[in-house]
Amino acid sequence: MAITKMRWYPYSVPFRHPFTTAHGTLTMREGAIVEVFVEGNGSGIGEIAPMPEFGGETLDAALTILPSIAAHLSGRTLIEALNYVSIQQEAGELPAGVACGLEIALLDALGKQEGCSISTLLATNAAKTVVAANAVIGAQPVEAAARQAREAVAAGFRCLKLKIGHGLYEEIERVAAVRKAVGPEIHLRLDGNEGWSFEQARTILAACEPFAIQYVEQPLRVYDLSGMYRLRQEVSIPIAADEAVYNLESARRVLDWQAADVLIVKPQLVGGLRVGQRIVYEAAKYDVPCVVTSMIETGVGLLGALHLAAALPYITLECGFATLPLLADNLICEPCSLQHGILVVPQQPGLGVTLDRTALAKYRRTIQ
Ligand SMILES: O=C(O)CCC(=O)c1ccccc1C(=O)O
Numbered sequence: 001m002a003i004t005k006m007r008w009y010p011y012s013v014p015f016r017h018p019f020t021t022a023h024g025t026l027t028m029r030e031g032a033i034v035e036v037f038v039e040g041n042g043s044g045i046g047e048i049a050p051m052p053e054f055g056g057e058t059l060d061a062a063l064t065i066l067p068s069i070a071a072h073l074s075g076r077t078l079i080e081a082l083n084y085v086s087i088q089q090e091a092g093e094l095p096a097g098v099a100c101g102l103e104i105a106l107l108d109a110l111g112k113q114e115g116c117s118i119s120t121l122l123a124t125n126a127a128k129t130v131v132a133a134n135a136v137i138g139a140q141p142v143e144a145a146a147r148q149a150r151e152a153v154a155a156g157f158r159c160l161k162l163k164i165g166h167g168l169y170e171e172i173e174r175v176a177a178v179r180k181a182v183g184p185e186i187h188l189r190l191d192g193n194e195g196w197s198f199e200q201a202r203t204i205l206a207a208c209e210p211f212a213i214q215y216v217e218q219p220l221r222v223y224d225l226s227g228m229y230r231l232r233q234e235v236s237i238p239i240a241a242d243e244a245v246y247n248l249e250s251a252r253r254v255l256d257w258q259a260a261d262v263l264i265v266k267p268q269l270v271g272g273l274r275v276g277q278r279i280v281y282e283a284a285k286y287d288v289p290c291v292v293t294s295m296i297e298t299g300v301g302l303l304g305a306l307h308l309a310a311a312l313p314y315i316t317l318e319c320g321f322a323t324l325p326l327l328a329d330n331l332i333c334e335p336c337s338l339q340h341g342i343l344v345v346p347q348q349p350g351l352g353v354t355l356d357r358t359a360l361a362k363y364r365r366t367i368q
């Protein structure tokens with residue numbers, strides 16, 4: 001069945017509270033929901049949510065190329081369109097967010113056509129039906145961080161990720177306070193978001209060794225793979241590559257350099273679910289575990305990422321999916337299924353969620 005048309009709806013959803021990382025403070029999330037229509041009433045939804053502070057791509061660049069892609073996809077089958085997205089992406093012709101959003105929409109439509117969920121479409125064996133998530137705590141004063149950590153544990157999370165700021169001793173103090181607040185059993189991760197020099201990273205991480213840190217994401221700059229390798233030799237805390245994993249080639253480079261103990265896979269950053277899947281398989285060859293995380297997109301994109309994590313048996317660590325509550329709205333009709341730190345993977349055909357068109361109208365981004 002052929003694609004008849006494509007529509008996209010730019011949105012601008014505020015954060016409930018400003019969210020601070022070493023990359024800066026976020027107050028508004030912008031992106032676009034993309035919808036593909038196929039003959040005979042079928043359709044699928046996806047999300048394009050680049051984050052200029054993280055990866056450099058902009059929504060405007062995405063919106064500029066969508067009309068020509070829509071023209072290309074019109075009249076093609078879903079499988080042809082999925083192949084087109086892969087080929088264009090490998091040729092470097094598609095921004096990652098665009099490839100990701102289109103792919104999710106096409107897989108949603110395909111799943112509905114075939115009567116199976118996206119995780120089932122992607123999986124070679126039975127997909128998981130639940131995925132554990134970590135809570136995420138922005139960089140903020142010690143007391144507030146410790147309080148939020150206690151609240152997350154009370155809500156049932158067994159894994160927390162703490163964003164790190166630009167301080168030195170405050171950071172160590174904050175990590176110590178959070179560990180003390182949650183007790184010894186909770187998995188605790190840090191996220192440097194490229195904020196440190198090698199020396200700072202070594203100092204802070206050496207001081208954090210007593211706090212049983214599960215891993216630290218991207219302590220050094222995105223291009224500093226040799227620094228990441230050396231840091232792995234010098235501190236006992238496992239190092240995860242996040243910003244450094246922005247497509248298949250970059251993931252291969254990180255693995256070749258032995259620059260990370262863990263890879264973070266963000267579908268919006270790497271260019272979709274199938275690329276994410278290839279990265280996870282590649283990492284498995286090196287015995288490097290992966291964690292799938294959101295990029296604080298709305299429910300549409302987040303569900304895509306959830307289906308990827310569910311499809312992959314190699315994904316066993318908690319994933320970064322507890323981000324919908326950070327935004328004022330998730331743009332989907334279904335309530336967020338996050339309970340006790342666990343997300344339930346929808347078993348309905350496709351993505352398994354429907355677009356909340358009322359919310360979308362409310363948060364529609366007006367062209368500047
Ligand atoms: O991983 C999580 O728990 C949440 C996602 C997250 O932290 C994030 C969200 C948007 C952009 C970058 C990052 C990051 O991991 O660095």
Ligand SMILES: [Mg+2]
Nearest residue numbers: 191217218242
């Ligand atoms: Mg990170």
